[in-house]
Amino acid sequence: MKKFITKKSGLGLLAALLVIFPGLASAQELDTGDTAWMIMATVLVLMMTIPGLSLFYAGMVRSKNVLSVLMQCFAITGLMTVIWMLWGYSMAFDTTGMVAGVVNLNSIVGGLSNAFMSGITVDSMNGTIPESVFATFQMTFAIITPALIVGAFAERMKFSTMLVFMTLWVTICYVPMVHMVWAGEGGLLWDWGIIDFAGGTVVHINAGIAGLVAAIMLGKRKGYPKSAMPPHNLTYTIIGAALLWVGWFGFNAGSAVSAGTSAGMAMLVTQIATGTAALAWMGVEWITHGKPSVLGIASGAVAGLVAITPASGSVGPQGALYIGIAAGIGCFYAATKLKRAMGYDDTLDVFGVHAVGGIIGAVLTGIFTAEMFGGTGLENGISSQLWIQIKSVIFTIVYTGVLSAIILKVLNITMGLRVSEEDEQEGLDLSSHNESGYVL
Amino acid sequence: MKLVTAIIKPFKLNDVREALSEIGVQGITVTEVKGFGRQKGHTELYRGAEYTVDFLPKVKLEIAIADSLLDQTLEAISKSANTSKIGDGKIFVTELAQVIRIRTGETGEEAV
Numbered sequence: 001m002k003k004f005i006t007k008k009s010g011l012g013l014l015a016a017l018l019v020i021f022p023g024l025a026s027a028q029e030l031d032t033g034d035t036a037w038m039i040m041a042t043v044l045v046l047m048m049t050i051p052g053l054s055l056f057y058a059g060m061v062r063s064k065n066v067l068s069v070l071m072q073c074f075a076i077t078g079l080m081t082v083i084w085m086l087w088g089y090s091m092a093f094d095t096t097g098m099v100a101g102v103v104n105l106n107s108i109v110g111g112l113s114n115a116f117m118s119g120i121t122v123d124s125m126n127g128t129i130p131e132s133v134f135a136t137f138q139m140t141f142a143i144i145t146p147a148l149i150v151g152a153f154a155e156r157m158k159f160s161t162m163l164v165f166m167t168l169w170v171t172i173c174y175v176p177m178v179h180m181v182w183a184g185e186g187g188l189l190w191d192w193g194i195i196d197f198a199g200g201t202v203v204h205i206n207a208g209i210a211g212l213v214a215a216i217m218l219g220k221r222k223g224y225p226k227s228a229m230p231p232h233n234l235t236y237t238i239i240g241a242a243l244l245w246v247g248w249f250g251f252n253a254g255s256a257v258s259a260g261t262s263a264g265m266a267m268l269v270t271q272i273a274t275g276t277a278a279l280a281w282m283g284v285e286w287i288t289h290g291k292p293s294v295l296g297i298a299s300g301a302v303a304g305l306v307a308i309t310p311a312s313g314s315v316g317p318q319g320a321l322y323i324g325i326a327a328g329i330g331c332f333y334a335a336t337k338l339k340r341a342m343g344y345d346d347t348l349d350v351f352g353v354h355a356v357g358g359i360i361g362a363v364l365t366g367i368f369t370a371e372m373f374g375g376t377g378l379e380n381g382i383s384s385q386l387w388i389q390i391k392s393v394i395f396t397i398v399y400t401g402v403l404s405a406i407i408l409k410v411l412n413i414t415m416g417l418r419v420s421e422e423d424e425q426e427g428l429d430l431s432s433h434n435e436s437g438y439v440l
Numbered sequence: 441m442k443l444v445t446a447i448i449k450p451f452k453l454n455d456v457r458e459a460l461s462e463i464g465v466q467g468i469t470v471t472e473v474k475g476f477g478r479q480k481g482h483t484e485l486y487r488g489a490e491y492t493v494d495f496l497p498k499v500k501l502e503i504a505i506a507d508s509l510l511d512q513t514l515e516a517i518s519k520s521a522n523t524s525k526i527g528d529g530k531i532f533v534t535e536l537a538q539v540i541r542i543r544t545g546e547t548g549e550e551a552v
Contacts, residue, residue, distance in 0.1 A: 225489070228491035228492075229489075229491075230484055230486055230489075230491050231486055289485050289488070291485070293485065293486070295486050295487060296487070299487065335487045335488070336487050336488025336489075337488065339487075339488075340488060340489075349487060352487075
């Protein structure tokens with residue numbers, strides 16, 4: 001989250017130390033500027049899910065399933081809030097037992113000493129901001145990550161099973177990834193030296209791989225790919241993409257956990273990568289399919305946002321441009337050609353955009369953080385960091401891939417993953433929620 | 441009496457209505473319809489998934505007229521709805537056995 005390579009100035013080292021040792025950090029004085037920005041950033045990230053991502057997805061499904069997607073995202077927002085309060089925050093950020101360089105259980109997951117948010121009082125601090133703000137900020141990340149997966153199994157998953165799946169998934173896959181990457185020294189991937197500023201591995205590869213596994217294990221929608229299943233309202237989709245774009249400044253610039261130079265640069269590179277990726281997707285689509293499309297440019301923007309996420313604390317404007325181009329083109333081929341070639345029905349391309357964009361971003365972070373590309377610099381050079389990034393990506397894919405598959409397998413046996421064929425045909429709005437999106 | 445049914449391109453509706461008013465047609469019924477003819481459908485492409493849309497939106501006009509107005513009506517529609525491109529639509533003419541104005545009970549050409 002707040003890990004970035006600082007140049008070896010005294011001030012930089014001090015900042016790094018304060019970030020690494022919460023004990024020291026908690027002695028810091030409250031900074032009203034930092035606090036004001038982090039409250040704003042938290043609101044922005046919540047807006048990414050409701051209504052941003054919800055609308056982005058809702059527009060892409062058929063009209064008979066529009067409410068089901070909005071409902072799933074909204075329910076996840078409530079569910080994750082409660083889980084984060086009960087045990088999520090503690091298991092993610094409890095640093096008890098973490099020792100730098102030592103691999104133990106607490107390298108993977110935190111304890112329950114802060115369960116029920118028992119440690120958070122009005123005076124608790126995290127660095128220069130109140131711990132309450134930090135915990136809420138992180139809560140909004142725990143909301144959007146599972147909500148991203150909704151796109152992969154949209155139009156066919158049973159609502160009750162979805163709630164149980166999300167509860168287990170966030171506990172077993174998301175929370176430990178947060179802990180391993182962001183909780184500080186002694187965290188598995190932190191100690192490897194991963195650079196993942198705002199969640200390339202933790203959020204996007206994690207959700208994208210879970211989405212792919214879910215899409216495969218639930219199976220294709222009835223009629224896919226032979227029947228036409230075009231998006232029912234791309235106006236929603238572009239509004240959603242626009243809200244995601246705006247909200248993402250909270251996500252990336254907020255991950256600096258301060259209102260300073262790092263947040264400023266994160267903002268700039270986020271904008272550059274997103275604009276570039278939107279144009280890249282539009283351009284390659286224009287060339288290969290003959291016309292530039294609304295769905296294409298919106299998807300490209302999201303791909304750019306995803307890819308710049310891990311890099312946003314350490315690359316410069318130049319790196320952002322290259323990452324944007326790579327994400328726009330790479331995700332275009334993943335969502336159009338790769339999906340068709342492989343035959344899985346990832347309804348709204350969670351894998352193609354989030355996993356692929358996340359992988360592109362996480363890997364390229366190892367290159368463009370280098371000073372020669374205008375980044376903050378790599379202590380041990382590109383090849384060393386590149387290997388750490390690749391190793392972390394592979395770890396994330398295997399970790400979340402295997403555990404997501406196990407969770408889904410168990411739920412398939414116990415609860416069933418899909419609605420009945422008849423309910424699917426009727427549409428989830430009516431069959432799962434007794435409502436219609438459009439009464440005209 | 442004749443019933444003229446015309447299928448036209450939606451954006452030509454206003455032109456056709458004006459042309460018909462000019463020659464003294466008193467009323468028309470308009471329905472939004474879908475169909476295909478030689479124009480066939482079109483394809484849509486979403487993230488590489490191609491869908492063929494077989495039925496295109498058209499507007500259907502129904503016009504009841506006296507026999508004396510038939511030629512003028514057909515000419516008015518033909519001219520005003522013409523774009524010289526495929527998909528301009530068609531006009532069907534059928535015999536009309538009876539017309540009744542509900543309010544007054546008038547019948548035949550008086551009711552048209």
